[in-house]
Amino acid sequence: xxxxxxxxxxxxxxxxxxxxxxxxxxxxxxxxxxxxxxxxxxxxxxxxxxxxxxxxxxxxxxxxxxxxxxxxxxxxxxxxxxxxxxxxxxxxxxxxxxxxxxxxxxxxxxxxxxxxxxxxxxxxxxxxxxxxxxxxxxxxxxxxxxxxxxxxxxxxxxxxxxxxxxxxxxxxxxxxxxxxxxxxxxxxxxxxxxxxxxxxxxxxxxxxxxxxxxxxxxxxxxxxxxxxxxxxxxxxxxxxxxxxxxxxxxxxxxxxxxxxxxxxxxxxxxxxxxxxxxxxxxxxxxxxxxxxxxxxxxxxxxxxxxxxxxxxxxxxxxxxxxxxxxxxxxxxxxxxxxxxxxxxxxxxxxxxxxxxxxxxxxxxxxxxxxxxxxxxxxxxxxxxxxxxxxxxxxxxxxxxxxxxxxxxxxxxxxxxxxxxxxxxxxxxxxxxxxxxxxxxxxxxxxxxxxxxxxxxxxxxxxxxxxxxxxxxxxxxxxxxxxxxxxxxxxxxxxxxxxxxxxxxxxxxxxxxxxxxxxxxxxxxxxxxxxxxxxxxxxxxxxxxxxxxxxxxxxxxxxxxxxxxxxxxxxxxxxxxxxxxxxxxxxxxxxxxxxxxxxxxxxxxxxxxxxxxxxxxxxxxxxxxxxxxxxxxxxxxxxxxxxxxxxxxxxxxxxxxxxxxxxxxxxxxxxxxxxxxxxxxxxxxx
Numbered sequence: 001x002x003x004x005x006x007x008x009x010x011x012x013x014x015x016x017x018x019x020x021x022x023x024x025x026x027x028x029x030x031x032x033x034x035x036x037x038x039x040x041x042x043x044x045x046x047x048x049x050x051x052x053x054x055x056x057x058x059x060x061x062x063x064x065x066x067x068x069x070x071x072x073x074x075x076x077x078x079x080x081x082x083x084x085x086x087x088x089x090x091x092x093x094x095x096x097x098x099x100x101x102x103x104x105x106x107x108x109x110x111x112x113x114x115x116x117x118x119x120x121x122x123x124x125x126x127x128x129x130x131x132x133x134x135x136x137x138x139x140x141x142x143x144x145x146x147x148x149x150x151x152x153x154x155x156x157x158x159x160x161x162x163x164x165x166x167x168x169x170x171x172x173x174x175x176x177x178x179x180x181x182x183x184x185x186x187x188x189x190x191x192x193x194x195x196x197x198x199x200x201x202x203x204x205x206x207x208x209x210x211x212x213x214x215x216x217x218x219x220x221x222x223x224x225x226x227x228x229x230x231x232x233x234x235x236x237x238x239x240x241x242x243x244x245x246x247x248x249x250x251x252x253x254x255x256x257x258x259x260x261x262x263x264x265x266x267x268x269x270x271x272x273x274x275x276x277x278x279x280x281x282x283x284x285x286x287x288x289x290x291x292x293x294x295x296x297x298x299x300x301x302x303x304x305x306x307x308x309x310x311x312x313x314x315x316x317x318x319x320x321x322x323x324x325x326x327x328x329x330x331x332x333x334x335x336x337x338x339x340x341x342x343x344x345x346x347x348x349x350x351x352x353x354x355x356x357x358x359x360x361x362x363x364x365x366x367x368x369x370x371x372x373x374x375x376x377x378x379x380x381x382x383x384x385x386x387x388x389x390x391x392x393x394x395x396x397x398x399x400x401x402x403x404x405x406x407x408x409x410x411x412x413x414x415x416x417x418x419x420x421x422x423x424x425x426x427x428x429x430x431x432x433x434x435x436x437x438x439x440x441x442x443x444x445x446x447x448x449x450x451x452x453x454x455x456x457x458x459x460x461x462x463x464x465x466x467x468x469x470x471x472x473x474x475x476x477x478x479x480x481x482x483x484x485x486x487x488x489x490x491x492x493x494x495x496x497x498x499x500x501x502x503x504x505x506x507x508x509x510x511x512x513x514x515x516x517x518x519x520x521x522x523x524x525x526x527x528x529x530x531x532x533x534x535x536x537x538x539x540x541x542x543x544x545x546x547x548x549x550x551x552x553x554x555x556x557x558x559x560x561x562x563x564x565x566x567x568x569x570x571x572x573x574x575x576x577x578x579x580x581x582x583x584x585x586x587x588x589x590x591x592x593x594x595x596x597x598x599x600x601x602x603x604x605x606x607x608x609x610x611x612x613x614x615x616x617x618x619x620x621x622x623x624x625x626x627x628x629x630x631x632x633x634x635x636x637x638x639x640x641x642x643x644x645x646x647x648x649x650x651x652x653x654x655x656x657x658x659x660x661x662x663x664x665x666x667x668x669x670x671x672x673x674x675x676x677x678x679x680x681x682x683x684x685x
């Protein structure tokens with residue numbers, strides 16, 4: 001009989017929070033500052049979206065719905081980095097073409113004509129990367145990541161963006177400090193700098209944002225490392241965006257570095273958000289019609305993170321921090337160049353040290369009814385690493401308070417768990433499936449079985465902390481189920497074996513361990529072993545026993561042959577005779593090492609050794625077949641040894657034996673012997 005395993009799928013629905021923008025303000029002031037960040041409605045420990053376990057990579061918003069993509073940790077399944085998305089806080093695991101949950105970094109999301117597109121990166125068994133595309137939560141395709149040159153040690157930085165136009169899907173990503181773009185899996189050529197004076201830096205390209213308008217593909221990014229240039233590509237050709245002139249000092253000219261963060265289309269022209277760094281200052285800006293427009297004053301540090309448009313209005317998200325004496329940090333956005341504070345706090349701690357990270361508006365979505373939806377990071381470091389801009393958590397803000405976006409993740413206590421252990425089909429064709437369930441938010445496991453899909457619970461003592469059933473037998477309309485339970489009122493952490501006969505509960509004493517059972521002509525047969533203390537050797541030994549309708553019988557051991565312990569493994573009843581197969585073993589004087597081990601057959605308590613094909617092998621009876629009118633013991637064997645190279649070698653196989661005949665052994669090919677050594681001991685079929 002095969003063991004089946006299943007888990008009940010899960011869905012938990014939680015609230016979505018949103019933000020209404022605050023009034024515009026021209027500068028950072030003390031009047032709106034608060035000394036401490038107030039976090040409302042924190043998530044539970046098991047549902048937290050933390051940097052180490054769960055990650056948020058991208059957000060999309062449309063018609064009141066918030067979509068978040070990333071990865072989550074399922075503590076119930078003990079799996080990490082599982083691909084998922086959240087819609088209005090409700091978790092939806094993403095699966096592969098076989099319906100199996102996958103480990104993948106889902107890094108970008110795009111909405112197009114009411115459809116939701118998501119892309120993630122996976123590493124397959126060949127240690128090569130490929131990206132996976134989902135549409136509306138359903139797997140679409142998995143495409144190898146093809147690069148123009150082979151790099152054995154390349155690694156993934158991030159998928160920066162995804163865009164959809166009609167039936168074409170564009171993906172922007174960065175590998176080894178190079179930007180790449182694919183259209184439907186085919187690599188799109190991107191030019192690089194060819195100016196000789198920039199030859200040392202021309203290989204460093206980074207793509208940050210993607211825009212597709214009709215047949216034109218725009219990419220906002222940067223080139224260079226030490227002196228970075230803000231650029232964009234149109235259909236593969238790059239264009240350098242203008243920056244202020246370098247600052248002259250006594251040591252020479254100080255270069256200006258430019259960065260981009262987003263791109264959108266306004267009235268047929270592209271608008272690119274970004275910032276530039278010069279002489280230790282960072283200034284938020286954007287480029288419209290190829291012209292640089294500054295957003296922040298020179299005395300404040302400011303970055304932009306995203307850009308969006310509604311009609312002719314341009315919205316740019318970011319943060320700004322003032323220098324001494326204000327020492328204020330602000331998550332904000334700019335509407336048509338006008339500053340709009342969203343959240344403000346101090347930028348230094350009590351000792352005067354400047355914080356490394358600040359709150360920032362990371363994504364912004366203006367709506368047609370003049371509402372502005374913003375999402376924040378409470379600890380924003382730099383947009384240089386776009387794939388980690390949320391640091392695992394997402395916030396909204398109102399009345400200068402941060403509120404964590406409620407993204408639920410699986411809590412092992414929130415789910416009912418169902419697992420199957422055994423299956424049996426009656427002569428009448430009824431299917432019995434045996435297992436157990438653990439109700440949601442309960443620590444008690446309860447045995448159940450299903451007859452033709454209809455569940456029936458098994459009664460257990462009131463003080464049981466858990467109970468499981470593992471073996472079922474059927475005879476016409478009668479059934480016998482073998483299991484155990486843990487009673488909290490008795491010996492701690494001790495299982496008490498029991499059985500249910502047509503719903504009636506029977507329990508064995510604490511020293512008995514059940515192994516198998518049978519129901520024949522209405523009689524209940526249970527086999528197992530008991531712990532018996534041997535005063536001569538001062539050790540606990542195992543005594544094989546069996547029960548017939550709760551009456552105990554001991555299995556004899558051929559002590560004249562030197563055997564010490566006998567344990568049964570399977571039972572069958574035919575024509576009133578009881579056949580029990582098992583093993584007998586002999587220990588050394590220390591009672592720590594097995595000297596000999598043989599398979600045996602008890603016939604009405606008379607023990608007969610099963611002659612081994614090779615005395616060095618260990619034999620395990622698994623089943624007694626009585627279909628031919630004569631008992632036939634079927635089982636497995638294995639043997640391992642050290643070869644001349646000091647490596648373990650395994651021999652495994654299965655055998656059949658009838659009383660009065662020689663054993664028939666069939667070896668299993670060596671490549672699978674090691675794995676089957678354990679599998680065949682578990683169950684023979």
